[in-house]
Amino acid sequence: MPPAFVFVVAGTYLLSGIAAPLIRRPRLSRVVGFGGCAVASFLGLTLTLVGSLQRGPLRLPLPAPVPWAASELYLDGLSAFFLVLVFLVGFFASVYAVGYMREFDKHRRGQAAPLLFSLLLLSMGLVVSAGDMLSFLLGWEGMSLSSYFLVVLEHEKAEARRAGLIYLIATHIGTGGILVAFLSLEQHTGSFSFNAFARVPIADPAILAATFGFALLGFGTKAGMFPFHIWLPYAHPEAPSPVSAIMSGVMIKMGVYGIVRFLFFLLPAPPPSFGGILILLGLLSGVFGVLYAIAQHDVKRLLAFHSVENIGIILVGIGAASLCLAAGQLGPARLLLAGGLFHSLNHALFKGLLFLGGGAVFQGTHTRNIEKMGGLMRRMPLTGLTFLFGSLAISAVPPLNGFASEFAIYRGLWDAAGKGGSFPGLLIAAMAGLALIGGLAFVCFVKVVGTVFLGNARSPSAAASRDPRMTMTFPMGGLAFLCLALGVFPSVALDPLLNLVPFAVPSPPVSVLPEGGKLAAVAAALAFIIGCLVLLRFALLRRNGKRDHGTWACGFAYSTPRMQYTATSFADPVLHVFRGVLRPRSVREERLSGRFLLEMRYETHIRDLFENGLYLPIYRLFLRLAFLARRLHTGHIHLYLGYILGTVVILLVLFH
């Protein structure tokens, strides 16, 4: 894309963002602000797609923010791919926000939302196109801060403030890790530019490992990787739904971008252990993410835990790619890396879709608790249909896109684990782990769709819900269409991704997903057979007749919708099996009068093990240290003067 266009896109974002708070009328402000973001995203998407067809990276010097280092934008294939992610989901989320953010019209701060939103999109664009450390960190901080303010947009709610605080701390620990990793590279090259970093020779394996460790801490925290994931299920649900869609769909992929950039472009030949660590962390993210999701009843928190799960799947792909690269298996490495990136795209699409659908459900029912929903398929048919597509995609049911990318990862793993492979045990364990994750995701989404959309309404507000406006249904429909299209024709996205892999693949290139076209054949067979059967059923029912009747309840009728199966009961068999790792805590209170039970209360909670087991002790330790340090602060001025005197004396002794 010609350099001038970069400024056009960035300018549109900035102008619409700045204009929104200046306009007095809330409705106009909303349309201008989010509409402008949509236009800018669409423009950016078109230009990136057209521009990425031409070969060679784009370099564009920026006005230097500091005198001692030059800044530049550097757009190669990897950047262009992640730009597509930002613009694509950004476009749909912006259109959706035009309708969704109406409920913020009564607040003045609703008009700040478009500015923060456009800054979020713009800074993510900067993150993936930055060509040096300084502009990268500028974008990174802009992204973290604008999303923080969006998380606490409803700051009168205590949960939002708490989530914001956890997020702010987590993201800055992450930024610290990234900074250390970059500075380590800078030490070896004396430059801030990524081009100078590229394949920098770090001889000492300990320093290499430390650099990778800090980068993993930084990018893994942003990505929501286990065990740095605990901020994610707090922060993502508190933001308004279009922002949750951006955060879960796109922002956490900035962490993936960072890991890929580091592992495959910047670090010199990483040893196989790096890939192995990534695979293990990916599997743990996947299994724990989906298990905690099954235990959740808040629809947005549940989706946030699924982001942890899907990041796990992506990391398995990327980690295995790195492992294969280190073992010299270039063909599988290429397929695995492309599969991991493809899953990033697919996750952005279906998770974006699900968060938008979750937002529509939230506005329709005024609750996020799925136990209070039910029967929405009949009242919100468009939301229900698109949510069903998203659920099928995230459960990796063919022929939707979630399966297509997992399939690519499976194929890569299987090719690499074949006879003569280097690490067959680990790779096959990864395949079995992916299978378990897929099966559990299936359980979770049957639970969600079944409890939210099917059966009877469990609360009056659920019974009164309706499909939202066009501005909200159109983005959901568009994303659902893309989920289906990429699932049936995966090569549209997979082929370009296979070509942007940064290492040469020996000719003849390995089988580039020969089943790529097969998915279309399976989809066609399914459509044909199911279509015939629907017609057959229709014809038979016309002949045999059908009648409507209340659901059978052993000769009675269901008197209240509370007699339906609940999400808690639905999740129980799986949670029971995994109770050893989940450690549910239950409270049971009984009030007796003599031998008679008057009242009984039973509660069961599943809390994140790492929150309580790992972070809470660290937090308590810091708190204790702070209390110790407080003893120094007595409030007596003469004592403080004494501290100064003591410090000066010590300094004099040390550096005389």
Add this chain to the structure above:
Amino acid sequence: MDFLLHMTLYIALAPLLSGVLRKTKAFLACRQGAPVWQPYADLWKLFHRGIVRSTSASWLFDLSAPVVLGGTLVLAAATPLHSREVPLPMHFVLYIYLMALPRFFQTLAGLDTGSAFGGLGASREAAVSAMAEPALLLSMCGLAHLGAADPLNMFLSGLPAETALRHPETILIAGTLFLLLLAENSRIPVDDPATHLELTMIHEAMVLDHSGVDLGMIQLASSVRLAVFSALASGVLFPKALTLPVYLALPAALLRLSLFGVLIGAVEAGTARMKLSRVASFLMVATVLAAIALALQYAG
């Protein structure tokens, strides 16, 4: 032509498998039992009945029976029965994941009527299938490794001829597949399809609100599914049966399915149903068997 023969064979033989199974069970319990063609008569009856549709149900309920049957038939189209050529060859990972499509709609239809039974069955079915997934994948990996080919039909026929004795892992894989067959098709000891108490059921509780044509489609789908698993497991045991000329292959297919009908019937007659919480251990056994089979291949 081949496509028609393949699909007709599945649709025609699948109810027979269920009939043989039930007859075996009856015989071992010293009962006379229904004739082996009873499933055909049941299907005939159901396809001539109208349906009673719950007032709570949405369009998804109407779509569920066709998707369940259609998805299962597509699976059948990829599973070799009488020859190594199948109408729709597919990669084994795709095959495993495709099983989720009919199950997704089946479990959702169970939840759609707002009945507590449907939810109960759906929840258990989903849990069992999720835990069966790793074992299924590992056993397929083992097969693909033996057959040295990715698509399902190719690795079955690619199995070495002197199977059982030279390659003990074949037996292990066939055993795993048989355990998975029991779990995924709601057979004893995982689920009892013939109990009269809905509270203890898995599959039958889930389809309780289906009737008439819909129930017919779902019963046919269950039979085809059982036939698909039987064809797979017996294909591992007798790979050469797939390379026979067609006039021998058709009786061989009939024989293999009937053999599995007798086998499953004998297992069902001889075992008691497990507590639901024990199913996880059952499936863990299957996973471990598959892992051992795979490890043997890497070692050998």
